[in-house]
Amino acid sequence: MRSAAVVGTGLIGTSIALALRGRGVATYLIDRDPEAARNAAGLGAGLVAVPPAPADLAILAVPPQHVASALREHQLRDLAHDFTDVASVKVRPQEEAAELGCDLSRYVGGHPMAGRERSGPLAAQSDLFQGKPWVITPGAGARRQAVDRVTELAELCGARPVVMSHAQHDRAVALISHTPHMVASLVAARLLHGDESQLQLAGQGLRDATRIAAGDAELWTDILGSNATAVADVLEEIALDLREVVDALRDLGAGAAAPERQRTSRAHLTTALARGVQGHGRIPVRTPGGMRLSGVAAGK
Incomplete structure (x- = not known):
């Protein structure tokens, strides 16, 4: 993976961005809260900008209820070739994404099983996912390249990929x-x-x-x-x-x-x-x- 766009610079999004930057991945930070994005960039998590060309992977680090709408928005903007999320619920975002007409062949759900009781970019850690499970939930129509990229994301962050169905x-x-x-x-x-x-x-x-x-x-x-x-x-x-x-x-x-x-x-x-x-x-x-x-x- 050469480039990634992280949408949402809270604890998880910023921790992912820090881990990717540490592995030499060009990382772009996008957040509706400019201050959060600036704080993440100040930690060395990446550049606050839209990538000049579609990134290899976009990581949607937003709450479960916003995953589907964010996926549709950024697919329409051609933000990346493939997309994943890090929400802790998988069935509902997948169903909502289908209802919105998202391209599910380029979307593979994900959930890193790590976190802290603190929130926000200033609580982020580059090693937050080290040795932790990272659940990957590919839908029936997901293309192999998208699954491979999400698997690589987990590995670059030091996590252990675990494949499950959405309901499991x-x-x-x-x-x-x-x-x-x-x-x-x-x-x-x-x-x-x-x-x-x-x-x-x-x-x-x-x-x-x-x-x-x-x-x-x-x-x-x-x-x-x-x-x-x-x-x-x-x-x-x-x-x-x-x-x-x-x-x-x-x-x-x-x-x-x-x-x-x-x-x-x-x-x-x-x-x-x-x-x-x-x-x-x-x-x-x-x-x-x-x-x-x-x-x-x-x-x-």
């Missing part, structure tokens, strides 16, 4: 990203009801559990709304688990409850915690040689 991707991120963000936000919101003396006792465990809740609320509203059904399915299952835990705790808190009921409730609580340990053990850990399951999941 959206179900996966509902489980491992979108629902955790919503749950972390709900837990963090409870802190609004705590007094200062309580919050002074907060430790690293609470910070770890709520760290991602610091993300941009408007952006996450767009993300969750664009993947609403898949997220709702996971949250509904969590709600059922929570109901069982609440009932068990109520029973344990009622000292007058029958001993047998107390034992049953304690067993429910232990089961919920043990399943959490087992689930946590299934999260892959990063190693110099790639990804592997953690010791718990691997039976160690």
